[in-house]
Amino acid sequence: MQANTLSGGFADPATQSAHAFRSVMEAMARPGTIQDIHGVAPPAPLSPAMGAVLLTLCDTETPVYLAGDMDCEAARAWLAFHTGAPFVGPAHCMFAVGKWDTIAPLEVYPIGTSEYPDRSATLIVECSELAAGATLTGPGIKDQATLSLPELEAFQANRTLFPLGLDFIFTCGERLAALPRSTEVSRSSSEAIAQAGAS
């Protein structure tokens, strides 16, 4: 067991996880906004924001799927010690963790049932940057918002499933943003204009 398996959790779990949750909640309630999240130092390849989200939301009741290179001994041992969450495949997870190219395809994750749409997975995706990008509209957004997304089609397809579907938390270093299933995603207006001009 590595020494850093036992360290890197919240020093003061009650208040630090309360702050971390408020960041996650603000992000989920206001898609496109970028929030800071602190207090956790997980081993690589998990990022600090990813670690904080997992420690705030996961415990023995939440099966977690580690996708791609996130599924390593360091991450498993750290999460097992700090959360006790069981590790499962994508079809049975409540939370999935990974980079976009390893977490896709999205068809395998639970999207909830028509009577219980909340029984769906939340995907925590590590991104190389969080910035302006695609145009977002929907609940939580006044007029419109913007957020860099790894692609558009997957999120547009996810929106058509509403009220079923997946919810996304994008992490990058110590920052995060979120995209609930209710958000409509379209190409940013500057890109759309550029494309219209080209055609």
Place this chain on the structure above:
Amino acid sequence: MTDQAYNFAYLDEQTKRMIRRAILKGLAIPGYQVPFASREMPMPYGWGTGGVQVSAAVLTPEDTFKVIDQGADDTTNAVSIRTFFQRTAGVATTTSTSDATVIQTRHRIPEEALSEGQILVYQVPIPEPLRFLEPRESETRKMHSLEEYGLMHVKLYEDISRHGHIATSYAYPVKVEGRYVMDPSPIPKFDNPKLGDMAAIQLFGAGREQRIYALPPYTQVVSLDFEDHPFEASKADHPCGMCGATDSYLDELIIDDAGGRMFVCSDTDYCEARQAAGHKGKDAA
């Protein structure tokens, strides 16, 4: 000072995580009732155990907390819940709507418009708008999943056929983002127009019924009605006796045995702020 015998904000961390997960799913599916494992709280059901659990899950030590009961900061329920979190979470408390970051409410939305960065937590007795029309949970779930809301319109129509107008005056059903019909908790229908397009996050907690639901900011919320009987936000047709406000929701008070009565704002903070600013109603001393 925080009461050291309890965890921060009373609930244990695992319970808070479970409530937090439910809140996030509620925000992702506006108006949908997320089941959660409601805990026994040190107060009876019906006193706001759902709202208290939601507040406990969202509070941070830096928050300023306000509690209103039918608009009033000074009723038993409001005072005891405010003191509860003062002791268990060590949060600052206030009666001023604009100073508060988290407002727990029973059956009112403050008159003063809320801003981004504020959270409004509702105490909900019966979260299911269809419950009095269909007692079986298995059936109401199916009705929500199939968007089968005809029964609700029949109920409103029966109001019209019996009374000549829609007589439902509180807990008036709304449709959220064109999808889920939601019970806004027993707020007067006067408050319904404030539900939609609000800058603050709205969270609803029903402790006994074990449901949490939510409205993200700027969500489309429409009160159900008919083309020929449009929704109307009604209030007593008087100015406030204390502050003279004509735009606030009023309580009717009986003041003697001879049928004397006066109307005052139900939102005590709004009324006091107006009086402090020099506004005077006809009954003000």
